[in-house]
Amino acid sequence: MEIVWIGLIVGFLLGFVIQRGFYCFYVALSNLVFTKDYRLIKATIWAFLVTMIGFHALHSLGIQPMDPKTFFLGGSIVGAIIFGIGMVLSGSCIVGTPMRAWRGQVGYMISLIGMGIGGWLTIWGPLKPIRLALQKPTEVFIDGKIATLDRLLGINHWILVIIVAALLIWWLFKLKGKEGREELAEKERVSLWNSFFKKLWSPALLGISLGITEIVAFASGKSPAGLGGFIKGYGQYFRSLFTGELPLGWPVMEVTGIMIGAVLAAVLAGEFRIIWPSLKRIPRLFFGGLLIGMGAVLAVGGCNVAHLISHVPQFSIGSIVSMFFMIGTAYLMLYCQFLRKKS
């Protein structure tokens, strides 16, 4: 019973936070390459710092042991590449899609349906044998245990935490004053209520809130080590169409919570509006979602959020490899489409 509520609450928090911060990892990436808007990348760095220090502290204090993702040489790489292609097609990611869908954009709701079908196909459907072949038989261990960076380097995980934290803080300082749009915003005085419920959140507020939501999920010990299982949630919704039963476990409750939180945040800010997509946009949104769903499942239940702010902070090598291929694929596609024409 308990598991149901904590999943719903965590989903609600996440939905609210991504909506107020307008958080999309893919836009963070593309902005880093094309524009001078570093707001979302800074938020991501903040979130990473909070979760990394939080996870390792909870682990060392004996409150909640870490549970880094396994490294499947096949799934972690193939899944990440499929996921990257899906991101570029739909122009969104695992959190950007619900964020936009639940502020009323019907096109992204279609993308969510694609994610559900993609998840169903690979978890239970006809693509299940491919997933099984790409995962367990290709697992890579270090000393017979899950492959993590601290095990690979043979050092204490806290030394790595300090090194990574120092590098990230240095990066934050380098990006200081490069927030982007809020520099332009008039420095008018707004009430606390308005700055919280109406205005776009600052990178620090957005990132720290994301990080804290993640820590709540992790500390509850009920979720797959932090946030995650989104695709499984959408997949279970889709599957319930045939089986008639909807298992109210963590994944379903989490994605339901995201919907409630994100809709509420958009309505409170007066931003909720139903918008229909143009017809020619629909196939891209649907297939983008489908590939994101399939890719995330193949990459060991790994969407960008699960990998980047849950499992890379736990130094899972599988997640580091997946993120590398995910970002690499997206960048390569963007490069071919836009950057190459420059020269």
Added chain:
Amino acid sequence: MTAEIIKFNLEGEICPYTLIRTIKKVEELKEGLETKEKILEVIYDHPPVVDNIPAEFQKRSFQVEVREIGTAKWRIIIKK
């Protein structure tokens, strides 16, 4: 002298490509825009542009005008 209006239709295009393709177009028309011989007029049907297109181009010291010209349809004018 009246400036030449360059029309660019990005209907059906989604985030972040709305922004990327606009940036590419502005770079392509850079000279004409600088000398005020050209004005860029872009049509979008993707809501986030209302926020992110002005933000990006004001930072690049352009003048940006946004007008809603239909349900979920916007015309954005970018000029020096």
